[in-house]
Amino acid sequence: MGYAWGVDELALRDLAEERLRALAGPEARLREDQWTAISALVSQRRRALVVQRTGWGKSAVYFVATALLRALGEGPTVIVSPLLALMRNQVAAAARAGVHAATINSANTTEWDQVQQSVADGEVDVLLVSPERLNNPDFRDAVLPSLTASAGLLVVDEAHCISDWGHDFRPDYRRLRTLLAGLPDGVPVLATTATANDRVVHDVTDQLGIGAGNESTLVLRGPLDRESLHLAVARLPSTEARLGWLAERLPELPGSGIIYTLTVSSAEDVAAFLRERGFAVASYSGKTDPAEREQAESDLLANRVKALVATSALGMGFDKPDLGFVVHLGAPQSPIAYYQQIGRAGRGVRRAEVVLLPGREDREIWNYFASLAFPPEPVVRQVLDALANAGRTLSTAALEPMVELSRSRLEVVLKVLDVDGAVRRVRGGWESTGQPWQYDAQRYGRIAQARSAEQQAMLDYLDTTGCRMEFLLRQLDDPAAAPCGRCDNCTGRGWSTEVSESAASSARDRLRRPGVELPARRQWPSGMSALGVPLSGKIGPAQVAAEGRVLGRLTDIGWGTRLRELLADSAPDQPVPDEVFAACVQVLAAWRWAERPTGVVAIGSRRRPQLVSSLARRLAEIGRLTYLGAVVSGGEGSLRSNSAQRLAGLWQGLSLPAGLTPDGPVLLVDDLVDSGWTMTLATKLVREAGAPAVLPFALAATN
Structure with missing residues (x-):
């Protein structure tokens, strides 16, 4: 690998500005922190964590850095990206910067061989992979070693997913530890997120340091407030009142937007009700067919629908600069998760409305999701014993009857055990490594306590008489947190909670059907x-x-x-x-x-x-x-x-x-x-x- 220690910083910045203009338009200029990150990656080959609000331009950092590194003869950038929607947006953005991007994910399995050959031939500048792909046996054993050896830059997008303190922890992201440890010396690493408090920042920074020797990770944190967002809470006495309110206020909300619900069935029911009222809306969840999800995203981007009624499946990476509103029917169980979802709005408009309509059933739903946390030690030991006693490879389906875990929870346990080295995923399933494993009860207990504290903080957000944006930013440990002057509490102007009898009656009829x-x-x-x-x-x-x-x-x-x-x-x-x-x-x-x-x-x-x-x-x-x-x-x-x-x-x-x-x-x-x-x-x-x-x-x- 050729090191760029001697590159002229002024000339490098001029090239970076040129690439940015190709990506974002002729008036675009690099922010100082963007340039600091790019310089650290390209000139110093450092590891960096960038925590900046959505829409700040984190993707510009890694696309511009990629273009510069490729011009210096370095290998392709590998971006670990959690969502297909995010990948689709990133491929399009890369093309604008003159960067050829390709993906390997569950939706394009027929193209994998072609993509891998294009990477080997040097035709691909950026390869986006899902975290799940990192431990797919064929990819891990046949593709990843050569990719790691030749990579010019590793990017971890939505890096809060690495940390089990994060609001959206994903076990597959823990496999990045192995990838980081195996990187050759001098390969820069960039991690980005918009939703990380101090605890998550420290955890991610520690993990980024794996295999980096004594060099510290550069952390760039900026103010997270976005001046376009106008936050409000509207308390209504019943579910039919909330639906009636939504049906009457939806025409008043600017542009098109997202209506978040806590469950799949709620998303489907609310979308059906609004369609009956004449609104162009669609439901969107993890159970929606992939082709329908892609069509729904396209319809929202093109303003062919007033709103998508969605679960949290529509979140990270969905990029619509003119999204005019986000409404929540039910409160998420974490203020940080809430901030992440409302961050979809207002990136490219002067004003976006953000309204939370809490429900009495919210806590019951939170408790249900809490019941799906990492299981107790005896249940996990069942998994280890079953694999050890089998003495052979077992598929997840074959292992399931031997343990008292649902399929989804079993898969989570296996992923954690895999990262911890107790089991190994191989072609055809899983096998025991025979390595000793320690159940970290204290850590899991602390995580449960942290989740409980987050739920209480969400209830406190609903009740606060202070600035709502400042409240959320303090949850994110933003040192620039201050009253926004825009929310319902700052201005003293909230949304009316009056609902006409006809709207309430229509909602009641739909709910009682x-x-x-x-x-x-x-x-x-x-x-x-x-x-x-x-x-x-x-x-x-x-x-x-x-x-x-x-x-x-x-x-x-x-x-x-x-x-x-x-x-x-x-x-x-x-x-x-x-x-x-x-x-x-x-x-x-x-x-x-x-x-x-x-x-x-x-x-x-x-x-x-x-x-x-x-x-x-x-x-x-x-x-x-x-x-x-x-x-x-x-x-x-x-x-x-x-x-x-x-x-x-x-x-x-x-x-x-x-x-x-x-x-x-x-x-x-x-x-x-x-x-x-x-x-x-x-x-x-x-x-x-x-x-x-x-x-x-x-x-x-x-x-």
């Missing part, structure tokens, strides 16, 4: 034979259920609240309430089944026997159907943590009512569908008893 489709499971979990259960592959056509219905989802903004109250652990068992039963009748009346059921079978409940029995019997009575009894549940599937474990717990525990002989389709009734395996296995039994079809129906689904 009962009924959600319940897809049938069509595949048994992998690895059931290891648990002594003879089920595998596709569920046969003579055993599968028809598409079912539930009154609502626990995460719904409408029926969700009432159902959470009815099905809470602390709620007393009781006969089905009349208003809930009336809504169930509405769902059944609107159900366009192929053949009307002739009988009703309940799924016996140990926790809520009155509720389920009364629901099934009343449905049979009002529908003039035959009540055929209850499936007895003696297993403990509901206590298990993943599909295979739940199904195994149910396998020996479910039995049909004595003498069940259905003479037509059966309505199968339960209170709550979680994993869906109770319904699926009960359907199998009822159909094997002679029912030509089974129609699952429950009060609620978990999601």
Whole structure:
């Protein structure tokens, strides 16, 4: 590698300014901190952390530095980037700077060989990779070593993801430690983020120092306030009032924007309501089809929609300079996460509106997400023991039946264990390394305490009478934090919370509209034979259920609240309430089944026997159907943590009512569908008893 210690700084800056103008326009000029970072990377080959507000120009630093390093004959820049939306924007931005960028990610697998060859041939200036790709066995073993050896610059975008103190920690980012340790001497490293407080800065700085010898990491932190943002909180008494408010105020909000919700179902429900009111909106979440997500982003960028109703899946890296507003229906559980999301607005406009509409259910949703944190040591030891005892490679699907973890949590645990050196990802799955591993209970406990403190800080933000922007900036340890003079508290001018009766009524009707489709499971979990259960592959056509219905989802903004109250652990068992039963009748009346059921079978409940029995019997009575009894549940599937474990717990525990002989389709009734395996296995039994079809129906689904 050729070192640039002797490069003329004035000439280098002139070249940097020229590249910036190609990227950002003829009037663009480098900020002093931008130049300091570029000079540190190109002339001094240092490692640097840049913490600056969104829209400040962090990407300009690494694209300009890339252009200069390539002109000096250095290898390509490798950018570790967390989101596909971010990658798409960065490829376009790089082209404007005369930099050829390419990506390797899960959405372009057919292009990987071509991209890798282009990198090898020197045709690619910037390669963007997802953090997940760093430990893909083929990429890690066949591509990464040569890429690391030839890289001219390593960039870690959204670097707060490295730190498990960060609001959006991602285990895959921890693999960067290995990458940093393996870099040749003199390869500069740049990490960038807009959302890092002192604790995260110190953690990221420590990790950037891995493999850097005694040279310290340069930290450049700037003021995070953006003068275009006008923050406000509007408290409304109910969910229908919040939706009605949104329907009436949306035309007043400038340009196009983002409406954030806390759950996928809320995003879908709110988008459906606003479309019924005549607004051009689309929902956007991690469950949205990738092609639909890309189309939704394109529609928002081109102002073809008024808003995207989105979960946090639309966040880091989405770049629309003229985004006019961000509204939150429900408060995120961290002020720093909130700042990151509102930072999407107001980059290229003089004024952008930021409004938070908190809900009573916010804390329940926070508690749910908190329950998905890193599991306790005995559960993690199950994973290590299962791999060690297997003595061979196990896929995630094969490992899942052996441990009491859901698939998503198991994947997180494996990623952490991989970084810690206790397991290794190989082609076909995972294997034990045999290395000792220590459960860092103190650290996990401190992280849990930090998350709890963040939640309290979010509640304090809602209640503060001081400047809202100053409050957020102090959470980010911004030394320049000061009253903004723009928010509702600074100006004394907030949004009206009046909602017309017609808007509230329309929202109420939408929220009270009962009924959600319940897809049938069509595949048994992998690895059931290891648990002594003879089920595998596709569920046969003579055993599968028809598409079912539930009154609502626990995460719904409408029926969700009432159902959470009815099905809470602390709620007393009781006969089905009349208003809930009336809504169930509405769902059944609107159900366009192929053949009307002739009988009703309940799924016996140990926790809520009155509720389920009364629901099934009343449905049979009002529908003039035959009540055929209850499936007895003696297993403990509901206590298990993943599909295979739940199904195994149910396998020996479910039995049909004595003498069940259905003479037509059966309505199968339960209170709550979680994993869906109770319904699926009960359907199998009822159909094997002679029912030509089974129609699952429950009060609620978990999601």
